[in-house]
Amino acid sequence: MEKLSKRIAALDLIKGMSVIGMIIIHTLLIYANVKSQSxxxxxxxxxxxxxxxxxxLICMGITFMTSSHQSLKSSIKRGGLLLFAAFFMNFMKFIVPAVLGFAPDNFIQKYGWHGPIEQQYMYLVMLGDILQLAGISLLFVGFIREYVKNKYGILAIGLLIALVSREVSGTIIDYPVINYITDLFFSNDYPAYIYFPVFPWMSFIIIGMFFGKWFLELNHDSKKLFRNMLYVGLVFVAIGAPLVFGFDTYNYNGFYHMGPGGVIYFAGWTLIFLWIIFRITAKMKDNKFTSLLKYCSRNLTSMYMIQWILISWGKGIFGYRQHSIGSVLLLIILYMILTFSVQKLLDLLKKKKPVIVLEQPISVDETVLK
Known part of the structure; x- marks a missing residue:
């Protein structure tokens, strides 16, 4: 059994891989032309x-349950800090290039704006990314952790959110500020586009909490936990597949706004994938590569923000969705180097002391996320 207290070592490596993956994915999405992408x-x-x-998200839920920070107050505080980080990132990604004049024309024209420039800036700042979802979720899942002690009760809440997600999608209350809040929860596309609305995406976090609770009940036995993930994953896929492929309009309807069948189906494959990665990483010895992945895991939130800001700024230099796959691969290497360089610079500036806003909400050994 691992020495790490209430900690699953494989999640460090999985989350570290996600940092590498997101740089690759985001560079392609911003710089590759349509032909290169498809x-x-x-x-x-x-x-x-x-x-x-x-x-x-499932990893976030697991680490949330196994974190040393278990108070409701701590969860609410970190949720608020993540929301602040999310809007700060959008400001740096979009407003700085727009104000300084190095946002490419085809990116601006993509949205077909005709209103005042201030309204356009507000739209960009309010775009809903994964950090908004994580921040809002922390404001709620802390109550679940505090008051729901049965793991199957936790799972039932997660599945219930998935089951009602299609029914509540598009809910709107026609007041300016409240409209944005309902956007974040139900994705009405007004006044901003929300990629990851709370309904249904918080379901994945709560499903992760179910397994985090199970891990504690198994006395921190990672092998048994991931074996249970495999079994549950197979059941979820068996339930979700006929719903997604037989009734796709209601149960899937696109990746970002899927219905209940889509959540169950994707959760199933995710759990199976996590089991596969656990089996692979269980045989890995500590080396420079695993140390790199663990470093990425510890700094996941800050590196997420850094790479998005750098990639967004780079549109003014390299253009927006104009490159072949060969050029994009070179840009991926460039942004890998830049992201790690900026993170190392931050490490020096803070003298290796973790910053709560950027680090604690997502570090495996500290608290919450990816």
Missing amino acids: ETVIGSFIVFLGRGTSIF
Whole structure:
């Protein structure tokens, strides 16, 4: 059994891999032309990898339950800090290039804006990314952890959110500020586009919490936990597949706004994938590569923000969705180097002391996320 207290070592490596993966995926999505994304083997494979968001969210739920920070107050505080980080990232990604004049024209024209520039800036700041989902979820799942002690009760809540997600999708209350809040929860596309609405995406976090609770009940036995993930994953796929492929309009309807069948189906494959990765990483010895992955895991939130900001700024230099797959591969290497360089610079500036806003909400050994 691992020495690590209430900690699953494989999740460090999985989350570290997600950092490498997100740089690859986001570089392709921003710089590759349509042909490179959809008509090349490499581009199509990278786009496929971009469907791995559920891996991060389930890992987030597991580490949330096994974190040393168990108070409701701590969860709410970190949720608020993550929301602040999310809007700060959007400001740096979009507003800085727009104000300084190095946002490419075809990116601006993509949205077909006709209103005041201030309204356009507000739209960009409010775009809903994974950090908004994580922040809002922390404001709620802390109550689940505090008051729901039975693991099957936790699972039932997660599945219930998935089951009602299609019914509540598009809920709107016609007041300016409240509209945005309902957007974040139910994705009405007004006044901003939300990629990961709470309904249904919080389901994955709560499913992860179910397995985190199970891990504690198994006395931190990782082998048994991942074996149980495999069994549950197979059941989920068996239930979700006929719903997705037989009634796709209601149960799937696109990756970002899937219905109940889609959540169960994707959760099933995610659990199976996590079992496979556990079996692979269980045989891995500590080396420079695993140390790199663990470093990425410890700094996941900050590196997520860094790579998105750098990639967004680079549109002013390299253009937006104009490159062949060969050029994109070179840009991926460039942004790998830049992201790690900026993170190392931050390490020096903070003298290796973790910053709560960027680090604690997602570190495996500290608390919550990816």
